[in-house]
Amino acid sequence: MWKMNRICFLTFVTLLTTVALAELPGDDAYTYMGVATCAASQCHGSAVPRNGSNVLQNEYVTWTQDDPHSRAYQTLGSNRSKRIAARLGLKSATTAKMCLDCHADNVPAERRGERFHLSDGVGCESCHGGAENWLVTHYDVPNIAHAASVSAGMYRTENIEKRAALCLSCHLGTRDKFATHRMMAAGHPRLAFELDTFTELWRTAGRQAHYRVDADYRERKGAVSHSYTWAAGLLAEGRQRLQLINGPRFAANSLFPELSFYDCHACHRSMKTLQWRSLPRHGGAGPGAPFIHDGTLVMAMALARVISPTDGDAIEAGLTALHRASGKNVASIRMAAQELDTTLTSLQSRLSPKLLRGRELQLLREILATGAEGNYLDYISAEQAFMAVQMLVIELDDPFLEDQLDPIADTLNNDERYRPAQFAAILATVAEPEEKPANIDDERND
Ligand code: HEC
Numbered sequence: 001m002w003k004m005n006r007i008c009f010l011t012f013v014t015l016l017t018t019v020a021l022a023e024l025p026g027d028d029a030y031t032y033m034g035v036a037t038c039a040a041s042q043c044h045g046s047a048v049p050r051n052g053s054n055v056l057q058n059e060y061v062t063w064t065q066d067d068p069h070s071r072a073y074q075t076l077g078s079n080r081s082k083r084i085a086a087r088l089g090l091k092s093a094t095t096a097k098m099c100l101d102c103h104a105d106n107v108p109a110e111r112r113g114e115r116f117h118l119s120d121g122v123g124c125e126s127c128h129g130g131a132e133n134w135l136v137t138h139y140d141v142p143n144i145a146h147a148a149s150v151s152a153g154m155y156r157t158e159n160i161e162k163r164a165a166l167c168l169s170c171h172l173g174t175r176d177k178f179a180t181h182r183m184m185a186a187g188h189p190r191l192a193f194e195l196d197t198f199t200e201l202w203r204t205a206g207r208q209a210h211y212r213v214d215a216d217y218r219e220r221k222g223a224v225s226h227s228y229t230w231a232a233g234l235l236a237e238g239r240q241r242l243q244l245i246n247g248p249r250f251a252a253n254s255l256f257p258e259l260s261f262y263d264c265h266a267c268h269r270s271m272k273t274l275q276w277r278s279l280p281r282h283g284g285a286g287p288g289a290p291f292i293h294d295g296t297l298v299m300a301m302a303l304a305r306v307i308s309p310t311d312g313d314a315i316e317a318g319l320t321a322l323h324r325a326s327g328k329n330v331a332s333i334r335m336a337a338q339e340l341d342t343t344l345t346s347l348q349s350r351l352s353p354k355l356l357r358g359r360e361l362q363l364l365r366e367i368l369a370t371g372a373e374g375n376y377l378d379y380i381s382a383e384q385a386f387m388a389v390q391m392l393v394i395e396l397d398d399p400f401l402e403d404q405l406d407p408i409a410d411t412l413n414n415d416e417r418y419r420p421a422q423f424a425a426i427l428a429t430v431a432e433p434e435e436k437p438a439n440i441d442d443e444r445n446d
């Protein structure tokens with residue numbers, strides 16, 4: 001089963017209308033009715049899962065008791081948030097737009113219904129969309145099809161691409177809301193995300209799962225594999241990151257670009273580990289250069305090497321260009337980011353659940369082999385590699401491999417003490433139990 005291996009942070013529906021539904025919840029024009037409107041016991045507030053219903057109907061209870069999102073607003077009142085706010089010169093985190101935008105359903109006042117409370121944090125409608133026009137109809141199944149609710153404003157969380165955009169809007173950020181390096185230096189945690197791992201961590205965080213993917217669900221909504229969710233999520237994350245680099249978030253009017261787009265550990269790690277080593281994707285940039293955060297892009301490269309090797313080469317060339325550009329100026333970085341985005345777009349347009357079917361072992365081998373060669377020198381790539389390996393091992397359902405997950409996770413326990421040689425060695429033993437581990441050393445400066 002899914003393990004809470006938290007490293008250090010731990011469709012098929014035809015649209016009835018032609019309305020453009022590209023927006024995220026909150027960007028739409030609907031009134032947000034409030035979590036209380038979903039919580040009646042005959043609706044989603046049942047204490048236990050209901051029999052004879054398509055959906056569990058205890059989602060409200062699961063959400064209040066165990067979903068981290070129900071605590072997102074309370075978090076803004078915590079001592080940690082108070083310190084963050086004080087350091088940023090904010091009056092209070094609980095009233096600051098820059099915090100509420102991700103920690104609550106911060107729709108404008110005129111779109112808050114009578115039972116709406118900001119203190120509900122990230123509530124049902126933050127993900128499922130403003131319920132104004134579907135609240136009183138959506139449960140009348142099968143008379144009201146899911147598609148009809150969708151055209152009345154329900155967000156298509158079951159669609160993997162839509163779900164990726166939704167989760168990433170808070171777990172990576174957008175042009176409009178973003179966790180800056182300034183916030184992190186004031187105490188905000190570093191954000192890390194992988195769509196499949198986070199979906200499963202979140203879905204199974206409670207005593208009851210948020211939803212159940214069973215035969216009935218498959219019939220109503222379809223379901224895709226974990227590996228497809230992972231792959232689609234990677235490409236969505238990578239593209240959003242590259243597009244943000246091309247937007248105003250990356251370079252304001254200051255000496256340095258926004259540092260949260262860089263590999264945190266390029267700057268934040270012990271000066272006693274001399275671990276720098278030239279990797280092909282670094283394009284010859286020498287030691288001492290801060291790198292653009294490329295963990296998801298490195299995984300996208302591994303994905304491409306398996307499903308479309310020419311794209312794998314193109315991603316590597318794109319990453320090389322991006323890292324080379326990092327030493328030049330913002331305009332060059334942006335140009336390289338745009339180019340790489342074009343490659344990811346083309347891969348994304350061809351990605352399908354079918355293309356990935358039966359490729360889990362190949363993907364696992366690719367990631368383990370490139371890891372064994374020492375390509376996950378930086379913590380952020382290693383963390384992404386671990387999440388991918390965990391997902392694939394669970395998909396493959398192989399007890400030998402499952403036993404290897406804890407030791408791999410152990411090497412990632414403390415990001416500032418991460419030893420790339422140790423990580424590479426352990427991936428090498430998993431990949432080829434007989435072979436000698438990778439030839440990289442952790443020279444110590446002491
Ligand atoms: C409106 C913003 C928002 C959206 C949308 C959102 N999240 Fe979150 N998520 C948060 C915040 C804020 C937290 C931290 C809550 C806290 O502890 O205060 C969080 C926490 C989490 C955690 C727990 C992380 C940890 O380290 O414990 C998981 C897992 C998670 N979210 C998964 C998801 C998934 C999967 C999606 C998409 C289906 C998603 N989130 C959509 C804002 C959001």
Ligand code: HEC
Pocket residue numbers: 009010075076078080081084085088093096098099100101102103169170171172173174177178179183188189190191192
């Ligand atoms: C771009 C969206 C975003 C913005 C803006 C944002 N946060 Fe967060 N915050 C998150 C997410 C997502 C998490 C969960 C991270 C994880 O564990 O993976 C989080 C986690 C936290 C945590 C840690 C919670 C815990 O349980 O450990 C605190 C504290 C916090 N945020 C406070 C703030 C404050 C204060 C602000 C405003 C200065 C703010 N956040 C702005 C998205 C955001």
Ligand code: HEC
Pocket residue numbers: 035038044054055056057059060061063069122123124125126127128156157158159163210211212217220221
């Ligand atoms: C962090 C985002 C998020 C939050 C918050 C959230 N959901 Fe969900 N919900 C999802 C996702 C993702 C799915 C699975 C995909 C799907 O079937 O739409 C889902 C599935 C469901 C389902 C099952 C749908 C089915 O067809 O089987 C129900 C019912 C549901 N949510 C109700 C709620 C209610 C009620 C709340 C508030 C108490 C809530 N959700 C809060 C994201 C969220």
Ligand code: HEC
Pocket residue numbers: 181184185186187189190191259260261262263264265266267268290
């Ligand atoms: C290019 C170098 C660089 C990168 C990349 C970078 N930082 Fe920083 N960071 C700094 C500097 C410089 C400071 C300020 C140190 C000080 O105030 O003494 C800082 C401060 C911090 C602090 C506060 C530390 C303290 O002792 O007060 C945290 C936390 C932090 N950064 C987190 C991050 C995270 C998370 C990332 C990646 C998303 C990141 N940094 C990326 C250079 C960097």
